Amino acid sequence: MEWLRELLFLPPGAGSMADDLDALHLVVIGTTMVGAAAVFAVALTSVVRWRRRRPGQRTARVTSPKAFEVGVALSLIVLFVGFWVVGYRQYVDIRRPPDDALTVHVVAKQWMWKFVGPGGRRAQGVLVVPRGRDVVLRLTSRDVIHSFFVPAFRLKQDVLPGRTTTMWFRAERAGTYPVFCAEYCGLDHSRMRAFVVALDPPAYARWLEGERVTQVAGLGARADVDVEVDSEGGEDMITRGRALASRYGCFACHTMDGQAHVGPTWRGLYGSTVQLASGETRVASDDYLTESMMEPEAQRVAGYDTVMPSYRGVLDATETAAIVELIRSLEDRGPAPAVDLPPTEVHEAAPDAGAPATRDGGTP
Amino acid sequence: MTDYLRADRGIASWLLTRDHKRIGVLFLVATGVALLVGGLFALFMRLELATPEATMIDEGSYNRLFTLHGVTMVWLFMIPAIPAGFGNFLLPIMIGAEDVAFPKLNLASFHVYVVGALVTLFGMLIGGADTGWTFYVPYAAGTPTAVIPILVGVFVLGWSSVITGLNFIVTVHTMRAEGIGWFDMPLFVWAIYATSIIQVLATPVLGMSLALVGLDAGFDLGVFDPERGGDPVLYQHLFWFYSHPAVYIMVLPAMGVVTETICTFARKNPLSYRAIAYSTLGIAFVGFLAWGHHMFTAGMSTFDAAAFGILSMLVSIFSAIKVFTWVGTLHRGAIHVSTPLAYVFAFLFLFVFGGMTGVAVATTSLDVHWHDTYFVVAHFHFIMVGGTLTAYLAALHYWFPKITGRRYSERAGLVGAVLVFVGFTTTFVPQFLLGNMGMPRRYATYPEQFAALNAMSTVGSWVLGLGLAWVLGVLAKALVAGARAGEDPWGSASFEWRTASPPPKHNFEAPPVLVGCYDYTGEADGEPEVRHA
């Protein structure tokens, strides 16, 4: 397997899907090469075998038997549909994130990648993940279309403005893997690079504690990418979400104590099934909540009016992520927590966004 | 009787001609210039990509260069070259007609093409655009470069394409000479007919989409702006609804050329006329339904991906049927390898390999890795250059005696074919491997690990460029000093060879008897004069 990979210049596979995809890759490309060579060989043989012996030579009229034509067409259909079936099953696996995955929010903008991981750890140019754990990326763009491409995982996902797309992977080997932007996005498209750093669980834990990734992963020598890690304090996401919700006036319509107001309450919203005005139902997932902030009208809950403005372009992805984290923290588990404050008080007492960080992410 | 070249004299007699042959020649010259310009852009790009960092030109210039290369090659060269060039010249003769149905409209189509080309050229001269030939929004709506004149130019070129297509459809329906039924026509006519249907039905959608991008860029209408309720992915759907079928606008006529060339040089009837005719229509039809495979990584639902995946596979089955029929046609033939057939052999190899890599990228899960990498660049260049350009060169050599009345040097022609084939393979095979490695397309600079293969590709591009320059030289020499061709230098039975070369102004001096365009069984096909000049 490895030598075949090298023959085709495929980088070593590091993602959970890479081996399956490469296997199909080898079968498809192998068939391709054999097919093209066979056709060409038959054509060349014909040139020799049926070369013209004298000018104006007459030939017999030859037509193919129907059975031959049908047989060729059918066998090709079987072959191609076979590729398609396997490819489609893999595609479904690629597109369907597993349930209890680690969520990382990714923001693309000309020409950099920013990541907000669990606990609000941020990084630019470096996505730090634990080895062997499913990771879901929620990607959005601030400007034009980008595409998040990790060759070592054989995966890519377009990153669209005004929309959140998701991709998932599991790094099977610890290591550092290049990330490219694959959708042309302007002047420095070719320099919009980053790295995925997959750490062994203990190292990942140290990173979560605040240690620098350059030390954890020995990245210091890599000069070919702008690595800027933990530039902002890794403030507690829920606190930050509360501050933001207060600043942007969310509490004018939403409560955290279970009472319906102008809009649905946030208490117990996360993970619940909501009945939409359109008649459909949705589970209030990260996706749904993000979409509802960007596109309130599209997924409006039945029984509420169209009054919520869109927060697209107002909230950036890290802010959106913080508010989603806040709502997630209010997932119904027994009585309301004591920290719940009436909306107005929250408004008054909201900590500033730049409140002292709980951890100084910059220094270990 | 004087031939069409000498029938009238003066520039005006060319620029205002309504003779389909002269209009065909005008298109061939204009698209030839476009090929030259687009080729120079390509050589510059490859030169810059010889090293990882930006050396000769900066990133901004590189981004414009690949855009202009794409725009020139797709809209100024490939879409009109075979249909409007060779199609115009040959289609009426092949059905025994005196002209196309609407000669004035035909001339208008050329004039519209020139206007579109000039507007595009103007856009290039004032700086060019840096959006890629796909004009994806929102980038294209906000780029600081001269995207609007280029959009306008392409929009106008689209009209030329629609007019040509309309003319050909009506011509095939109403102008066939007595006795030529649908299944008596040379298969090149079928190819042009199917192409015309795509041109007429798909181009308006492109025109509207580009107009909307232009409105976004010029007047800030935000049609595709998500903040104002638009959807940038919807643009991609509209764009590819045209541009995927446009691939078949480029490749179907090429397939028609291949059929004609193989039958003539193998002195054989096609193994199955109907298989080729029906698969031509099949490609045209199913080609309209496969566009979504350009968006497998855009966040498409898995259901859509499944549908677009299987439809894309279906297109390749039609293409495969054609390939088998071509190879089968060689069987029990009387094959003489001349330059056109050499190009057709290059076509067969490159098209089968390129087409099979098409099956590979239509495999949804594999496309996730390959999408927007050099693998895709190599794949479509195998189809567009390996397929269409080699067929175009085959046509150029095959019909050169028909159009000019002169012979080119066979030996020099074969050298050109070998140079083009070697150059092409050296340029684009490394790009497949670069794609596997994960190098994205449209990269002005790249990390060190991609350097060796890129250098190899660049060297290949020089050989390809040299090969094309060689071909130009050979044909230019033949134009001036080539031997007289005579009516039918290849000993072909096809209808276009049953009149003088070059043909008289009204195509046939006397009403021709047109039966058996692939009949090599015996009677009526005079002694061929295949000679090395």
Place this chain on the structure above:
Amino acid sequence: MPEAATHEAHFESLERQKMAARLGTWVFLASELLLFAGLLALYASGRASHPEAFRYGVAHAMVWAGTVNTFVLLTSSFCIARAVHALRADRRRLAGALTGLTLVLAVAFLALKGYEYHHHLAHGQVPGGRSAYFVEHAELTGLPAFFTLYWITTGTHAVHVTVGAAVLAFFGLSIVRGRLRAPRAHRLEMAALYWHLVDAIWIFLWPMYYLMK
């Protein structure tokens, strides 16, 4: 100069020539339909993702103007069809008069559409969504998309009306001056076909932008 019923040299017969003209026109109409298909796709997609905004937009359209215009166009289509009929019977005066009436209706359509546009402008319902009106309705994120599409679609249609009217005016003059007579009635028929297309497209736009609340 009165024309004879001759055909152009490269056609076998006048019948063939007429057939070619007819087929050519139909192919052109198919092409034109596809031009609008992109706009219809945008509308469908916009409506699917912003049902509220699109309903709101439709509910605030000038229904009476759109409806009157529908009948104006339908009547004009009827007139031009009768004009073709009259020309075939060589009733030139009637054909000329009916073509003239079609033109008057075309101008009426454009005038009413212009009045509507003026009304929209006055209310800030401009294409591009950059006006106070859209700030007021900020909660309807799809409203700019609705009005942009409305302007572009009806605008493209109005351009077609104008072109169609110009073609009809040309043929109308030819009829009045006696240059277009029964043997070449198929020319007016082609123009009429185009006019029916313009009408048919409006039959789609009318519910999309005025009725489907």
